[in-house]
Amino acid sequence: MGATTLTGIVTKAGVMAKTVTMTVAKVKTHPKLLKTYVRHNKYLVHDPDNSLTIGEHIRAQACRPLSARKRFVVVERLGFQNAPTHDEPESTQALHRAKTEAAMSAAQREWIKIEQRVKNESKARA
Template sequence: MPGPPPKLICGVVVSAGKMMKAVKVRTAKQTYNNFLQKHFQSHDSYLVSDPNSSLRAGDVVKIAPERQISRHIRHVVTEIVAPWGPSIEERPPVLNAEERARRVQEKTERKKERRRVRNSEKGESAEDKVEGMIEGTAVAS
């Protein structure tokens, strides 16, 4: 049984086009000051994955946490709420969850194939390595 759906966060793109496949999104929040006993406006900034580079600075977007994509990127764009500048139809589409999962799976398949080719060029197979590790005589690379 899958867990609860991810928490969607609404924010504004503040930096786009400076990083490949990533944008910075600022979300609004309030913090409470105990001494003054008052709420103040604050914000959080997130680096968000944008694989098709479809976002522009000023766009209002919804983001959701997902698997860790790189060292600092842990969120993905799920929807453009209000575009700034060119309309949504003129931009590349935002990927949905199924497309993102398919891309990840294709990437791992390509990686496995590269490893198979590399191991076959060395003259050893992955099964030989596993058998050697089990027996305690690991094959030196």
Template sequence: MQSAMLRGSAVSGSSLRSSGLRSSTVSRAPVVVVKAVQDVKGIVVSTSMQNTVVVSVERLTPHPKYIKRISKTNRFYAHADEATKPKLGDYVRLEGCRPLSKTKRFKVAEVIRVAQ
């Protein structure tokens, strides 16, 4: 409830001023950033840790100067329990979750394609 109030007041702060309220009544509280939960797909590149896999996710972005599309790779740590334990080379879908450790912010939702 409070985070929604903070986010709402941060987004519509200019409309509060235009509606006749003085700027001293506008909240100066820090803005709460709400990130959307992501679903990403990638290839498992490491399974050497307990209950953790490393997934390499590749995406295409335009080069800032030359506009040609280049591939960028991110490596995400994901939690994998015994029910969804992927193997090296599997193509998996990750879904965002609460922080499980310093670097783990995803969990393995499903194995889309098994490696040959």
């Protein structure tokens, strides 16, 4: 029997180092009413590159315990929930970036701004 694999959406990123929170939705049917309903579970997932952003679909696989609650590691990135259209990919990416930056600390946001300034200055010189 293989290792457990889960597919879900990143709901929190940039708050913990090399860790994201993934939400997995399960659709269940009530035994008596026969009505379907959705249940959600949250899992902490190890992201070694710190490259995931909020809203991305990922596939995670069970591994040895990495911390008190972290038991999964990212295996594959499946893209964003609402894939950007050809008309406005930059605005969609900017929205995802803004959501991720909102979850960051002030020091991390300042560091990203400094890195962006350095990139812009190096492009202007070239």
